[in-house]
Amino acid sequence: MSSDNPSLPATPLPRVGQQTAWRDFLSFTRQRGGFQLGLAIVALSLGLAVFGPHIGPYPTETALPGMPLQPPSWRHWMGTDVSNMDIFSRVIAAPRIDLTIALVSTAIAFAGGVALGVISGFFGGGRGVPKLLSEGIMRAADIIQAFPVFIFALALVGFRGPGTENVIAALAFLNIPYFLRITRGAVLQVRERPFVEAQRCAGNSEWRIAFVHVMPNALTPPLANISPTIGFSILLTSGLSFVGAGVPVPTPEWGSMIAIGAPNMMTGQWWTALFPGLVLGIVILGYALVGDGLKEFLDPVNKR
Amino acid sequence: MAATLLQVSDLTKIFPVGGGHQLKAVSEVSFTIRRGEALALVGESGSGKTTTGRCLLRLIEPTAGHIQFDGVDILAQTQRQFRALRPRMQMVFQEPYDSLSPRMRVGRIIEEPLRMLPELDAAERQRRALEVLGMVRLGRAAYDRYPHQFSAGQQQRIGIARALVTRPDLVLLDEPTSALDVSVRAEILDLLSDLQAELGLAYLFISHDLTAVRRVCQRVAIMYLGRIVETGETEQIFEAPLHPYSRALLSSVLYPDPASRLSRYVLTGEIPSPIDLPQGCHLASRCPMVEPRCRSAYPPMDRFGEGRSVACYRAQEMRALGGLTTH
């Protein structure tokens, strides 16, 4: 406000009031085709996670009578796999496991990352135990992030053995530093804002300032990153399952379906791996679009 | 009731800046504020005025010195004990919007300091909040709204209301108008003056806006590189500053009047880095009146009449230069 900024004629202010926020969100959504598409995909994927295993025309884990590897037809829209299971039914049932893993691991990572991020960000410059805590958290995050993501995920699952819980644990573990850093970055900015000192003047304790006053104002960046993280977790899960370190067969899971289909693809039965991958890509795209849209919506620079 | 509300003596704050260097942000600063008095702490960036203010509220822990608030040595207290005194010392911040929690309603923001007064129940807290909202000329409607729904001037009033809700004795005003446009700034300054008169508040007004200071404060302390170089009654100092720095500073003020021509008093060079300052007068490198002794020892604060002190060996000669205004 010290000078006129030509690119921003009006003071940019984050909007918070529930009613206006909702109205803003609706009007924002109306103008963004990509965001709408993303929301639709996300909604559909969530719907499939709940109902998917029940609405497919065929059972998802039992072989059908007849010869396997039938090409796509009216009976089997995406064909059948080597065990003569209907690929379409399995593809739409897959969100049950893929999304569960992604949502649970992201939720854990979000909760853990935000809490640690607030501590490390807020107490970063301080002294004594909180400072040591903050330093320790950051070093730990550095180390975890020194490993390339997929190799570390592979190692975690490799050393602990495959299985849904282990995949969730590995992904949560991997994503905690990510949320931690985002939150910390936001906290470092928020804690420099004068209202923090105002709260100190109002007699708040440091922990209360950190979690009651600073945290809510630092949530926007991590919140905006939930959606892409879910997408990324789905991608990692499928990668792990692809090499057999993830979800056990024949649970419908996109990555393991691609793995099962891969050898058939080489012998010309392209439908076995093509469709699961395509749907996987679309779902991840949906989460990425929603993430991008939310980032844009929540970013004060884009406010009029 | 003692007339002196706040007595600061020899306040020093040193920041380590790595590599064994020190940043002496505040050096042996002493001043007093009487009840109901507005004292301005004036200086350019890096002068230590803000650090001084923050030390008073113990938002920063000073390195040395004493601060007596209403007879209590607040530096001897733990942060927890000090919390009991906080309602009596409040603060108004520079950025009107940024000093308000964006995700809280105005009512809650204003009531937040009242948490320190556990004897107040919810109804009483609300009554008090509405009362101060009235004082700063914002209606009851403001109570349920969010800060961003207000203009910058209104936000600053919310900040003032928050500072007043605990009925403090002393309010620290940290550049309260520097982020505001001219006309808004005038309104806030008028409001602050009115409130001071109505409620008998004492102010510590930290600013580099000299016209604002002249408008609100009864007394002025001028700081340069961590030291107070001159204190005194506002009009006295603005008319005829006795320290070379004060003179240079005040002669730089541009009043909105083409007829007012101040006799310019120009310092050479720029403000040196506050890190590892040499002993001796901090102005020595820029002062047109510098003498060898200025470089060897820092000049003491000498009294020049009632409430007037100057830290310069050649203050007497400065007096001979006369007033600033030449019409």
Place this chain on the structure above:
Amino acid sequence: MLALLRYAASLAALALASGTAYAQSVECGNAPPADQDLTLVAAYAASPPAVDEVAFTMEVENIMANTYGGDLVQYKPVYWAEHKVCGAGTNQEGPKQVTGRWAESWTESADGKTWSFKLRRGIKSYFGNEMTCADHQWSWARGFEMKAVKFFFTKVMLLDKPEDVTCPDPYTVQFKIKDRNPLFLQLLAMNYYGGPFDSTEAKKRATASDPWAKEWLKNNTAGFGPYHLEKHVPGEELVLVRNPNFQPRPAVGRVIAKIVPDSATRLALLKRGQVDYAMRLRQREYNEIESDANLQVIYHPANFIPYFGPVQTNPIMAKQGVRQAMAWAMPYNDILNKVYFGKGLPIKTITPAIYPNSTEKFWPYKEDLAKAKEVLAAAGYPNGFDLTISYDKAISEMEEVCTLIKSNFEKIGIRVQLQGLPSAVYSDTKFTRKQMAHCDNFQWPWVADTGYTAWVYLTHPEVNVMNAVKNDDPELNKLTEAMFVTGFGAERLKMDMRIQERVAEDVPWIFLVNPGWREALKKEWAGFVWFPDNNIHFELLYKKKS
């Protein structure tokens, strides 16, 4: 030259000896044409962790079979007319299946406890050292030391200690065993796990801390077999070169084996003519090869026993009724048709169909879910139970089989969880009997004898590691032990039959489908012989004259 003549003579003798029901115009195991000097490019599925007996994978077997070339005796190749392929004459009784390899003749003492073998002269290793009894002695001593596969053989052969192998003269090897053993020769014919080593060469590589040259022999070979391992880049390639001293001279002078982990890629390479031979494909892929004019699939019924194994450490699996119910619920036809495309053979007894005395008559089970449900209820599980089936993830056919089993079992209320495990973890948990049940196709009895087979896989769990299902049936235990020391004849046949009947009653294993021995090559290759090791023996291969 002399050696060649001798070998030819022994082949002629063999032809005479086997000239009964299987006498054929097609000769098997002949010396390949001497005018060919060929290179064979192979696509292997994996690289052997080592070329010594410490490791235990199909690739290790393959390399060892081709570099050490077997023991004193070997199986006799005969022509199997119905499959149009040469194979070991395993349907013969006992010693008749066997002919000499390094030994030109042998004798058994009257009490059956002493065996003497006369070595052919002039057998030379790649390094040029002549084979003597000392090499055998050293190899057996090493086997006792290594405590691996060869050590297992000593147990079955009833050989007690290294000192029981002696050298009356440099060209005679003598064994003293604890008791008469009718299977002695057959066991010896299957043995190429650990030698015989060219001990002269191997000793050069030994060190004070490693007197048995374990380190060197992990990545190098020192045998008298037809090939020598010239190069081994783990995970990348293996190169075998002809042992110049081996007679008869193999037509294939060089085998380049590239490691191509993905079976579909191996298939693609073969179809494009970039390799001559692709190892370990899936049935679907073999089908594709059969329809390719330039390629061929060699098939022999072989001795595989893929089975579903309820591990009896688990109390539910220990119930005979439960095992029988599962046998009734098994989707035999689906497995045969969907996984093996009708190409395999249903298995209905513990003894492979090509082995003597094998009979299907005791096996009552076929897919009958109603019956299965009834039996299951009678066993006390009307509502089924939770079952975890483990399998080796590296063998994709097993995954398909298990998926089919899961489909059927769930129809009778058994809730199935599949557990695909990495090979190493799978074999660890399998042999430590930590699984609840498994699907397995890694079993093929090396000796064509019901007693041997049942003994190895289904008895004496306290000593038999291979008894991964922890079957411990007193009757079976007794029968197998008795068969070990009973000579061929009616009494032994009775025991044989009872074992097969008992296994069908008690169902320690539920037999699935035997896919047979399948090898995929370019059409121009010939000279295949199936041996119970299920390996391809490069030394016999040659190119057909067009």
Place this chain on the structure above:
Amino acid sequence: MAPILELRELSVSYETQGGARAVLSKLSLDVSAGEALGIVGESGSGKTVLVRSILGLLDPPFRTDHGTVVFEGRDLRQLDEQSFRQLRGGSIALTTPEPRKHLNPLISIGRQIVNVLRAHQTLAEQAARTRTIELLRAVGIPDPERRLAAYPHELSGGMCQRVIIAMALAHQTKLLLVDEPTAGLDVTISRQILDLMHELAVSHGTALMLVSRDLGVVAHYCRRVAVMYDGRIVEDAPVEAFFAGPAHPYSRQLLRAAAASRGKRGAEKRVDALAEPARTGCPFRPRCPVAVAACATAVPALQQVAAGRRARCLRAEALLRQELAA
């Protein structure tokens, strides 16, 4: 004196998702050669946009809808990019608030000045360096030879502003656009800078267009003052006359607000200093203490109210009389 810059009915709008919003509305203004014109107004009044639109620096979402910008007889809006480029930093130069942000942080200041020099004239590297040193010396940077290699972050804000001035005055500058010269600088430093700028402008015969919120700056460094409100000039007067008594109620508010001592209040009607500009009629109406019914009908024209001064207010003459009476 003939104007070197003539703005005629310049209209700029800002594109938002809700539609275009006017930032400058039919703004007309002249600057004479060698003249010092001050432009004052609050945040959002369009001062900075005005400066940038003269230089053709506005990027979307800003849009110049209408009007002409005539500099030395040429309409800049019709100019091709190449000729305009020659003009920028040549005949028309700009100084900015927060000078450090306007210098490239990764390039030494010497190189940056050399680049500017060589963008406008063919100059050998060595000659450009020599000229740069001269310029730095001229703007009072001590030890200029050594400072050539310095990076912006190594210089104080005041020094950076001097560098910017050096670049602005590197050529035969006819018009210097000075945007908020005191923002971000300390009192003593900004005074030095203003003095320097003023001095150089006078000696070069450069016209100054000085945009500021600070009436004090305008009072001391300008001959003429134009007050902007809501994208329009509401008053345009010689400095002495203006500070003696403004003809527009907004100007009066500004002046009173800027005073060092508290002015007389009470007599006037309380108004909300923050009310948004009205969309119909006089935009200042909601904040105007002297508004009458007629103010609601149309935007008043910018009329001559006295010799050499114009105001956009129906009551301007009444105000002037009142002011004189007081």
Place this chain on the structure above:
Amino acid sequence: MSSVRLLKYASRRLALLPVQLLLVSLIVFVLVRQMPGDPTFLYTGPFATTERVAEVRKQLGLDEPTYVQYVRYLERIAYGDFGLSMRTSQPVVADLRQRLPATMELILYAVVFSVLIGVPLGVYTAIRSKGALNRGVFVYGMTSGALPDFWFALVAIFIFFYKLHWLPGPIGRIDLLISKPQNISGLYTVDALLTGNWPALASASGQLVLPVATLVFIYMSLVLKNTRSAMEDMLRSEFVTYARAAGLPRLMQWRYALRNAMPPIITVTGILTWFLLGGAVLVETVFAWGGLGQYAVQSVVNSDYAALQAVVLFSAVFTMVIFLLVDLAYFLIDPRIK
């Protein structure tokens, strides 16, 4: 002068490495202890007797307390001994040395092409914010990040190898029957070029096309998007606006912007390299590339823990080195860093 500063800075950054490494090794060690099953079995095979198992356990040091094992482990690492791979029976270090060049070759080309295509495209789309190319780039940026790389690789193989027969199949780095070029750098293309081994060069290049194209397609958007946004930010920055106001030519304005966009571009190149090491895992697996990534997968699938921990350790060191280089590059570009 600046080289001295650089050296000082580099040595200070390098001094941090051992501490990081120690922590990394601890994590890896702890991870290894999580492994299910007894690794001894893998060495002994299923026929081994109890004595033999005990003997191997002792040989492997598995009978000692955990902290002793950690200290031993550190000692061995210090001597460059990462143990024997159970799968290949080779020292893990030898395995890594063999496979590393394969991965490096893949990553090198992927990074080079990503930067060569991504940066100019990013700069171009930042400068010209409209048009079909921009639209296309936007759609590409959105979709490429969403596609699983391994699936993309499979589809690419299906189309270009199986259907069209344009490109060689997924059989690793060089055609089976063409002998490898003489080992100089380990990168086949480089070595073949150096030794003038044209058939090997042709084959190695052909084999590289699909995996590199896959990696570039999937991961280049990272470079592209970041370059574009950094460039857009810089073009909007005050100093570029001022450069324009000062009459600098367009090209010079873009150079100013690009110069300042370099730090984020370098960072993202570092991140890309780091990411590719992980991304290469699956792509290598699909293409049977025989590099570190495939080795990692095979180690996991076969519970080859010595191999796996070496891969994990190496990848961490690789990451640290990459980011060290990024920091040094920053230091060279940005005079503000002390």
